Structure formats: C-alpha cells, structure tokens
Amino acid sequence: xxxxxxxxxxxxxxxxxxxxxxxxxxxxxxxxxxxxxxxxxxxxxxxxxxxxxxxxxxxxxxxxxxxxxxxxxxxxxxxxxxxxxxxxxxxxxxxxxxxxxxxxxxxxxxxxxxxxxxxxxxxxxxxxxxxxxxxxxxxxxxxxxxxxxxxxxxxxxxxxxxxxxxxxxxxxxxxxxxxxxxxxxxxxxxxxxxxxxxxxxxxxxxxxxxxxxxxxxxxxxxxxxxxxxxxxxxxxxxxxxxxxxxxxxxxxxxxxxxxxxxxxxxxxxxxxxxxxxxxxxxxxxxxxxxxxxxxxxxxxxxxxxxxxxxxxxxxxxxxxxxxxxxxxxxxxxxxxxxxxxxxxxxxxxxxxxxxxxxxxxxxxxxxxxxxxxxxxxxxxxxxxxxxxxxxxxxxxxxxxxxxxxxxxxxxxxxxxxxxxxxxxxxxxxxxxxxxxxxxxxxxxxxxxxxxxxxxxxxxxxxxxxxxxxxxxxxxxxxxxxxxxxxxxxxxxxxxxxxxxxxxxxx
Numbered sequence: 001x002x003x004x005x006x007x008x009x010x011x012x013x014x015x016x017x018x019x020x021x022x023x024x025x026x027x028x029x030x031x032x033x034x035x036x037x038x039x040x041x042x043x044x045x046x047x048x049x050x051x052x053x054x055x056x057x058x059x060x061x062x063x064x065x066x067x068x069x070x071x072x073x074x075x076x077x078x079x080x081x082x083x084x085x086x087x088x089x090x091x092x093x094x095x096x097x098x099x100x101x102x103x104x105x106x107x108x109x110x111x112x113x114x115x116x117x118x119x120x121x122x123x124x125x126x127x128x129x130x131x132x133x134x135x136x137x138x139x140x141x142x143x144x145x146x147x148x149x150x151x152x153x154x155x156x157x158x159x160x161x162x163x164x165x166x167x168x169x170x171x172x173x174x175x176x177x178x179x180x181x182x183x184x185x186x187x188x189x190x191x192x193x194x195x196x197x198x199x200x201x202x203x204x205x206x207x208x209x210x211x212x213x214x215x216x217x218x219x220x221x222x223x224x225x226x227x228x229x230x231x232x233x234x235x236x237x238x239x240x241x242x243x244x245x246x247x248x249x250x251x252x253x254x255x256x257x258x259x260x261x262x263x264x265x266x267x268x269x270x271x272x273x274x275x276x277x278x279x280x281x282x283x284x285x286x287x288x289x290x291x292x293x294x295x296x297x298x299x300x301x302x303x304x305x306x307x308x309x310x311x312x313x314x315x316x317x318x319x320x321x322x323x324x325x326x327x328x329x330x331x332x333x334x335x336x337x338x339x340x341x342x343x344x345x346x347x348x349x350x351x352x353x354x355x356x357x358x359x360x361x362x363x364x365x366x367x368x369x370x371x372x373x374x375x376x377x378x379x380x381x382x383x384x385x386x387x388x389x390x391x392x393x394x395x396x397x398x399x400x401x402x403x404x405x406x407x408x409x410x411x412x413x414x415x416x417x418x419x420x421x422x423x424x425x426x427x428x429x430x431x432x433x434x435x436x437x438x439x440x441x442x443x444x445x446x447x448x449x450x451x452x453x454x455x456x457x458x459x460x461x462x463x464x465x466x467x468x469x470x471x472x473x474x475x476x477x478x479x480x481x482x483x484x485x486x487x488x489x490x491x492x493x494x495x496x497x498x499x500x501x502x503x504x505x506x
C-alpha cells in the first residue's frame with residue numbers, strides 16, 4: 001500500500017482493524033500461524049509514522065479488529081442463552097469488544113510515551129510493550145487470557161520453545177519477527193544489505209530451531225498406561241438446568257458409562273451432575289457401587305456447604321473424584337456474568353443475561369490439592385481456568401496428569417470452543433503432561449504431552465471416548481519459572497531504552 005494512502009486517516013484506521021482481525025486467523029479453526037508476524041508488520045507500517053499522542057487510538061483500533069473477530073462468540077451466550085433481544089445482545093457484545101480493545105489502546109499509549117517519536121526505539125520496545133500488555137490483560141479485572149499470538153504455535157514452528165518460555169515467550173518472538181521484517185525492509189531500501197541479512201538470520205533462527213527442539217522430552221512419562229474413558233452427553237443448554245430433565249441427564253451419563261466401569265479413569269464433564277453434592281448422595285453412592293475396585297470417576301458437580309475460610313455457606317463450581325481415590329476441587333477463576341455477577345445488587349433482574357443459571361458461584365481457595373485417582377495426582381481445571389498459563393503451570397507442579405472439564409454449549413457453533421481446545425493443547429505442551437478434556441458438547445479429547453490430540457469426539461455428538469494416557473514425572477523449565485523470565489526481559493528492554501538510548505534532556 002502506498003505510503004501516501006497510509007497518511008490518510010480512514011485507510012490507516014481500516015488497515016489497523018484488518019491487521020488485528022488477521023490475528024484471529026492464526027488460531028483454531030483456521031490455524032494460519034504464519035499470519036502473526038504479517039499482522040505485526042502491518043500494525044507497525046501504520047503506527048511508525050504516527051505521532052506518540054495518536055498511538056492510543058491506533059492500539060484501540062487494532063484491539064477492535066482482534067476481539068471483534070476473535071471473541072465475538074460471546075454474542076451466542078448473551079443472545080441465545082441470556083434471553084436477550086438481538087439489538088441489546090449486539091450492543092452488549094460491542095461494549096465487551098470495545099472494552100477489551102482498551103488494553104491494546106493503553107499498551108500503545110505507553111509505547112508512545114516510552115519511545116517518543118524515534119522509530120528505532122519503537123521497534124525495540126514494541127515486543128516488550130505488547131507482552132506486558134498481554135500479561136496485564138491476563139489478570140486485571142479477573143483477566144481475559146485469550147487470543148495470545150503464541151497460542152497458535154501449538155502447531156507452529158515456535159512450539160518447541162513452549163516448555164521453556166511459555167505462551168508469552170512465543171508471542172514475544174512473533175512480535176520480534178514482525179519488527180525484524182520492518183527493519184529488514186528499511187535496511188534493504190537504504191542498500192544496507194549486510195545489516196539486513198544479520199537481522200533476518202537472527203529473527204529466523206528460532207523459527208528454524210524450534211521444530212528440532214520440539215522432540216526434546218522435558219518430563220518422563222510412565223511406561224505403564226492408564227486406561228481412560230470420557231462421556232460427552234451433548235445435553236442441550238436449554239434444558240441443562242431444567243428440573244424436569246435432571247433425572248434424564250443423570251441416566252444418560254450412567255448408561256453411557258455402562259461397559260466402562262472397570263476403566264482406570266472415567267471422566268464426566270462440567271456440572272454433569274446438575275445438582276449440589278449435598279443433594280446428590282444417592283447418585284454418588286450409585287456411582288461408587290458400580291465402579292471397579294481400581295477405578296475412579298471424576299465429574300463436575302456444584303458444591304454447597306459451610307466454608308471455614310469465610311465462615312459462611314458457599315456455592316462452588318466444583319469437580320469431584322469418586323471411587324478408588326478422592327478429593328474435590330472448587331473453581332478459582334470465575335467467569336464474570338456467567339458464574340458471578342459483578343455489582344449484582346444493581347444488575348440482577350435488569351435483563352436475562354444478568355440472571356443466567358448458576359451465576360452465583362464463589363471463588364475457591366488458592367491452596368487446593370490435586371485429586372487422587374488410584375495414587376495418581378490429577379490437577380483439574382474447570383473451563384476458563386485452563387486459559388491462564390502461569391496458573392496452570394504452578395498448579396501442575398505436584399501432578400502427573402492434567403484435566404479440564406467444560407461446557408462450551410454456551411457458545412454454540414462458533415469458533416470459541418475450538419479456540420478453547422487449542423488453549424488446552426498449549427497448556428499440555430507447556431507442562432509436558434497429558435491433558436484430559438471432558439466437555440458436554442465437544443470437543444472431548446485426550447491431549448498428549450506434546451500438545452497433540454490422540455483421541456477426540458466431534459462437537460454436538462453424544463458419544464464415549466476411550467484411550468490410554470501416561471502419567472508424567474518432572475517439570476518443564478516453564479513450570480519452574482513461569483512467565484517471569486520473558487516479563488523481566490521486557491522490563492529490561494524498557495529500562496535500557498529509556499536510560500541508554502533516549503537522550504537525557506539538557
């Protein structure tokens with residue numbers, strides 16, 4: 001695109017939105033991971049000529065393109081399951097997307113403040129600012145750790161670095177590559193071919209070595225397999241919490257489990273038992289009686305009871321182990337409006353979306369232990385929790401298997417559930433552990449220690465998946481350090497540029 005065209009506001013604005021939207025194509029179900037650096041190149045092409053005070057708007061437009069294309073699946077839960085009219089659902093989705101885009105706007109604003117109007121400083125600082133922006137987005141206001149560029153490389157050439165650096169490290173190098181492409185373009189235009197070659201080789205080195213590194217084994221897998229079966233009930237979301245259909249749901253899962261009661265490990269999905277454990281005694285007893293001597297069934301189930309921690313009765317979204325083992329885990333990372341309602345004293349009752357079923361959960365404590373299944377430590381993560389890279393890595397430390405249960409029926413036939421599956425695959429790759437995924441309507445899957453799917457059930461089918469998994473011992477470097485090395489590098493870059501590159505005022 002001619003530079004004169006980029007000097008005009010509307011073409012530049014449209015290109016920024018398009019560059020953000022291009023990033024969605026790097027994720028499932030598209031998997032065009034190579035578009036990540038292309039997107040960064042386009043963003044820089046638009047932003048480098050801009051004055052610092054105009055970068056906030058540029059960042060917001062980039063975020064608008066990314067989240068408008070990559071996270072608009074929230075519309076399904078608002079409209080179809082929140083009993084909300086189409087115009088209001090569109091408005092709420094637009095507010096959600098515009099709010100998320102502010103994270104990019106603020107990151108770009110900080111980028112402009114730090115780099116001023118120097119293009120060299122901007123190229124050096126861009127990867128650092130992008131990574132720190134992603135990190136803040138992952139925890140502020142409960143966080144939205146979704147659509148990280150590095151996630152696409154569970155199938156890409158940089159994936160071999162995931163057990164060392166985690167998803168933020170992969171994202172960092174994707175942005176470095178985009179910056180390197182801009183630098184090479186500028187150097188070639190100025191006939192500095194040797195410098196351009198050095199930059200190109202440096203930038204491309206991890207892309208070349210990553211595939212070889214993916215064969216390294218950071219953890220040790222047990223030779224003896226553990227047999228596994230998972231039931232995907234495909235219960236329509238419209239009847240999930242209808243009291244008239246509760247018995248039918250339990251019967252469906254019991255019937256699907258017939259013939260598999262002697263399997264070492266059996267998995268039912270999130271809230272497969274749709275009544276609290278204090279009312280489900282007969283069901284739990286039935287399961288215990290049917291299970292084989294060495295078998296364990298893990299199921300999602302709401303939990304209601306008195307908590308010594310808060311000295312009150314609490315309601316949790318939980319997962320329970322039954323049979324040869326035990327334990328219960330309460331979800332810690334709750335989804336706003338889906339599992340709890342911020343400012344509920346004002347929002348409850350306004351529209352159906354603020355009164356979704358099971359939207360009154362409390363957050364579980366942070367010091368919970370893995371579940372036990374015949375001596376195997378299994379760390380569970382409920383739905384959205386698997387999206388938090390450092391949270392999963394930290395909690396995986398004392399476990400041999402990872403497990404995630406979900407009910408992605410809230411998002412229908414959108415790209416959201418497929419992105420969710422890809423995120424779970426990245427967590428398996430980062431930790432060098434099998435990830436067992438059980439869902440209500442797909443995709444139920446066995447993910448191995450390399451992030452590969454070995455068995456799966458397609459979406460929107462009622463079926464049983466069987467397979468074998470291997471317990472892991474040891475830790476990957478990312479489990480030991482988390483994202484801190486990459487975040488520290490980003491901070492060092494910022495300090496270096498400010499203290500060494502930016503001239504001090506006289």
